[in-house]
Amino acid sequence: MLTLLALSALAADPLVTEASVHTLDNGLTVVLEEDTRSDTIALHLHYGVGARDELAGEYGCAHLFEHLMFEGSANVPTNAFDTWLTEAGGWNNAYTSADETAYHMAFPSGALDMALFLESDRMGFLLAGLDQANLDNQIKVVLQERAEGYANPHGRDFDALGKLQHPVEDPYHHSVIGTVADVEGFQIDAVRDFWTRWYRPENAVLVLVGNFDDEEALARVEHWFSDVPNPGPADRAWSNKGKSPRGGNPPWFVTPADGVLEDQVQDRSLYVSWQIPGQSHADMPALEVLSWVMSGGRGTRIDDALYYDKNLTNDASAFAWYSDLDGVFVVSASTTKPKLSKIDKAIDKTVAKLSSTPPSEDELKRAKRSIRSYLESMMESPEDRAEQIAACMRMYGKPQCLDDFWTQVDAVSADDVVRVAEQYLVPEGRVSLSVVPPGDAGALEGATPVELK
Numbered sequence: 145m146l147t148l149l150a151l152s153a154l155a156a157d158p159l160v161t162e163a164s165v166h167t168l169d170n171g172l173t174v175v176l177e178e179d180t181r182s183d184t185i186a187l188h189l190h191y192g193v194g195a196r197d198e199l200a201g202e203y204g205c206a207h208l209f210e211h212l213m214f215e216g217s218a219n220v221p222t223n224a225f226d227t228w229l230t231e232a233g234g235w236n237n238a239y240t241s242a243d244e245t246a247y248h249m250a251f252p253s254g255a256l257d258m259a260l261f262l263e264s265d266r267m268g269f270l271l272a273g274l275d276q277a278n279l280d281n282q283i284k285v286v287l288q289e290r291a292e293g294y295a296n297p298h299g300r301d302f303d304a305l306g307k308l309q310h311p312v313e314d315p316y317h318h319s320v321i322g323t324v325a326d327v328e329g330f331q332i333d334a335v336r337d338f339w340t341r342w343y344r345p346e347n348a349v350l351v352l353v354g355n356f357d358d359e360e361a362l363a364r365v366e367h368w369f370s371d372v373p374n375p376g377p378a379d380r381a382w383s384n385k386g387k388s389p390r391g392g393n394p395p396w397f398v399t400p401a402d403g404v405l406e407d408q409v410q411d412r413s414l415y416v417s418w419q420i421p422g423q424s425h426a427d428m429p430a431l432e433v434l435s436w437v438m439s440g441g442r443g444t445r446i447d448d449a450l451y452y453d454k455n456l457t458n459d460a461s462a463f464a465w466y467s468d469l470d471g472v473f474v475v476s477a478s479t480t481k482p483k484l485s486k487i488d489k490a491i492d493k494t495v496a497k498l499s500s501t502p503p504s505e506d507e508l509k510r511a512k513r514s515i516r517s518y519l520e521s522m523m524e525s526p527e528d529r530a531e532q533i534a535a536c537m538r539m540y541g542k543p544q545c546l547d548d549f550w551t552q553v554d555a556v557s558a559d560d561v562v563r564v565a566e567q568y569l570v571p572e573g574r575v576s577l578s579v580v581p582p583g584d585a586g587a588l589e590g591a592t593p594v595e596l597k
């Protein structure tokens with residue numbers, strides 16, 4: 145009876161998954177989690193290629209494939225991917241980051257074969273459908289997407305911040321969308337070569353969460369994917385070779401810089417950003433608690449200092465953002481009132497105060513509560529779970545990682561929070577970005593314009 149109760153308590157924890165992991169003969173990793181709450185299936189297929197794997201001249205190519213993968217493959221004509229999936233009751237989307245390219249869809253469980261056929265055809269046989277006309281079309285679409293994104297207010301902020309934070313030769317210096325020159329210049333042979341290098345079953349994880357029987361679903365996956373050829377593993381060490389080695393602890397790049405962007409905005413914004421270690425680093429739980437001590441409404445340090453108490457800004461936030469190789473701890477705020485130098489000083493003062501006034505028990509409890517509900521929200525729907533399981537596979541090589549992370553978060557002390565703040569939120573690893581209306585003189589003094597070519 146006790147054992148049964150313990151088991152059901154375990155299964156009820158949304159951070160826990162009993163997903164099964166399989167490897168096909170061609171190297172494709174398949175992760176299956178039965179979830180019978182609805183009659184749908186969520187699919188996430190993540191490839192281990194992102195902007196950081198692009199060589200000089202290839203900037204934007206990982207994201208370009210996010211488009212080309214919908215343009216047809218050996219047995220799927222141009223435009224049929226979306227039509228066929230929609231007719232079967234499904235929908236799909238994709239995204240690219242510096243670290244990976246993710247394709248995802250959801251569909252009624254009866255459409256599993258259709259979904260697996262579509263994904264396997266483009267994983268194994270995309271080049272048969274990729275011609276110059278498709279490439280030219282998608283180059284235009286991507287350039288348009290880039291132009292529209294950058295024309296939006298604040299559409300360039302994070303690309304500019306990434307540039308300031310990383311030296312030119314670093315894999316995270318250039319943006320995911322790429323440079324106009326590189327995207328315009330893509331040639332069919334080079335693009336085919338990029339795909340061949342990275343789109344391999346051994347460099348992919350397929351996750352299914354939803355209403356299926358484990359064994360039957362695995363048999364369907366084997367049926368559709370077993371003829372995808374295996375050219376061997378992809379070599380990320382090769383594509384990232386010689387680019388900014390990150391030995392020891394950050395800051396690795398001791399080039400503090402203040403940048404400025406003029407943008408079609410009404411108010412002034414300031415981002416202050418520090419280098420932190422990448423995801424799966426042992427300090428990640430303490431940094432996460434620090435970010436929630438700093439921001440998350442009244443009673444948090446940055447929000448009170450900038451907004452609630454002093455009314456210096458229209459908003460304020462602090463967050464830790466992690467990539468595979470490194471991360472950033474960002475404090476940001478926008479204002480129509482004072483010059484940004486005043487905000488800058490207030491941010492530094494608030495950070496420095498952590499040492500003299502460590503977080504109280506109440507602050508820690510509140511931060512941890514917020515993290516717990518955030519983690520649970522990441523494991524809610526089948527789509528959320530499939531995405532998170534894929535992320536855990538990439539970071540830790542296992543489908544379940546959030547419960548471990550939560551255990552570490554729960555153990556974080558006030559001393560831990562002060563230690564990571566003192567270690568990482570230091571001038572040597574700090575950059576700032578002012579975003580101001582055209583001709584406005586409110587940027588930080590000495591800030592230099594950031595150019596995004």
Ligand SMILES: [Zn+2]
Pocket residue numbers: 207210211286289
């Ligand atoms: Zn796109």
